Amino acid sequence: MDDNQVLIFDTTLRDGEQVPGCKLNTPQKIEIAQQLELLGVDVIEAGFPISSPGDFKSVIEISKNVQNAIICGLSRGVKKDIEVAAEALQYAKRPRIHTGIGTSDHHIKFKFKSNRERILEWAAEAVAHAKNLVEDVEFYAEDAGRTDNEYLARVCEAAIKAGATVLNIPDTTGYCLPDEYGAKIKYLVDNVRGIENVIISAHCHNDLGLATANAISAVMNGARQVECTVNGIGERAGNTSLEEVAMIIKQHPRLNVFNRINSKLLNPISRLVAERMGMMVQPNKAIVGSNAFAHSSGIHQDGVIKNRETYEIIDPVDVGVNESMIVLTARSGRAALAYRSHKLGYTLTKLELDKVYDVFLDYADRKKEVVDEDIHQIIDDAKIGHKL
Ligand code: KIV
Ligand code: ZN
Numbered sequence: 094m095d096d097n098q099v100l101i102f103d104t105t106l107r108d109g110e111q112v113p114g115c116k117l118n119t120p121q122k123i124e125i126a127q128q129l130e131l132l133g134v135d136v137i138e139a140g141f142p143i144s145s146p147g148d149f150k151s152v153i154e155i156s157k158n159v160q161n162a163i164i165c166g167l168s169r170g171v172k173k174d175i176e177v178a179a180e181a182l183q184y185a186k187r188p189r190i191h192t193g194i195g196t197s198d199h200h201i202k203f204k205f206k207s208n209r210e211r212i213l214e215w216a217a218e219a220v221a222h223a224k225n226l227v228e229d230v231e232f233y234a235e236d237a238g239r240t241d242n243e244y245l246a247r248v249c250e251a252a253i254k255a256g257a258t259v260l261n262i263p264d265t266t267g268y269c270l271p272d273e274y275g276a277k278i279k280y281l282v283d284n285v286r287g288i289e290n291v292i293i294s295a296h297c298h299n300d301l302g303l304a305t306a307n308a309i310s311a312v313m314n315g316a317r318q319v320e321c322t323v324n325g326i327g328e329r330a331g332n333t334s335l336e337e338v339a340m341i342i343k344q345h346p347r348l349n350v351f352n353r354i355n356s357k358l359l360n361p362i363s364r365l366v367a368e369r370m371g372m373m374v375q376p377n378k379a380i381v382g383s384n385a386f387a388h389s390s391g392i393h394q395d396g397v398i399k400n401r402e403t404y405e406i407i408d409p410v411d412v413g414v415n416e417s418m419i420v421l422t423a424r425s426g427r428a429a430l431a432y433r434s435h436k437l438g439y440t441l442t443k444l445e446l447d448k449v450y451d452v453f454l455d456y457a458d459r460k461k462e463v464v465d466e467d468i469h470q471i472i473d474d475a476k477i478g479h480k481l
Pocket of ligand 2: 296
């Protein structure tokens with residue numbers, strides 16, 4: 094693998110599907126997995142096989158229906174879980190078991206009622222057991238975000254010794270600040286023996302709205318895999334959003350990294366996931382929200398009409414949106430009205446534009462948005478304008 098490549102690990106079908114009410118059936122999961130493969134994701138986390146017969150079946154079917162991407166199955170650091178994950182992955186061309194344990198003092202004390210030394214041994218045993226069943230084993234240190242760095246480094250070293258190929262450092266509760274999470278990754282890079290032989294993975298949650306910033310900070314400090322979901326869906330406030338990571342990497346050459354995502358498919362897959370999960374995308378969501386390329390104030394509209402890049406840092410075509418949208422509202426100016434009228438086939442002289450602009454403002458004050466039918470009506474009523 095190229096040192097500058099960031100692998101995209103999609104967990105829409107596992108962590109993403111943990112959203113209440115967003116259950117998918119097996120055919121829907123296969124459909125999404127196939128689209129994820131076309132999108133160019135490197136790893137698809139297909140499910141948590143021991144969690145239910147349905148998830149077990151989905152991991153089997155996805156394994157059969159995906160050709161190139163690594164298929165990953167989650168398991169707790171429990172023998173039976175790991176074995177069931179391996180069984181579900183038996184048809185995968187490139188299987189990966191993702192196993193691990195909570196490493197923060199909070200998890201150790203309250204969840205496991207254990208101690209650091211025992212958890213360290215447990216982590217190594219889980220990885221070793223998975224390694225007997227598949228070659229590719231990813232270890233997660235749950236709640237790594239709140240785990241003491243020195244101890245985390247020891248656990249990671251033990252996981253590497255036991256055969257882990259990837260180390261996942263989750264900020265499970267979405268608590269870390271970007272500089273703190275980046276420093277944690279750097280600490281591991283500098284202090285874990287054998288780390289140069291494994292991939293460090295960032296897995297961030299969005300409880301403080303920092304999931305994407307934290308994932309990018311991790312990349313800047315040596316992580317070469319980012320775990321994310323389409324539309325940023327996931328438990329509570331969600332996970333790192335795949336489309337945001339893909340586009341940040343693409344738009345910022347200064348990061349000096351790349352990924353294999355075909356960005357033109359980002360909007361189509363966003364719509365597919367939203368529809369199948371019955372979970373709409375907030376309109377102002379970066380990259381895939383319906384307003385991500387919509388301009389509604391007069392100053393912005395005039396700027397964009399003169400030159401798109403005045404207010405856009407991404408060409409909408411690059412992410413699968415046909416064109417930017419000029420939304421006509423009471424904040425729109427004459428430039429926007431002339432622009433939209435022209436798109437509808439009318440050429441208006443300056444005088445004609447002045448005349449219809451007042452009527453337009455009247456419509457706009459009454460309605461939230463002036464739509465194409467309104468423009469036709471206004472121009473018809475004014476008996477002006479020449480059809481092109
Ligand atoms: O957030 C988390 O810690 C997880 C792990 C199970 C990987 O999803
Ligand atoms: Zn998670």
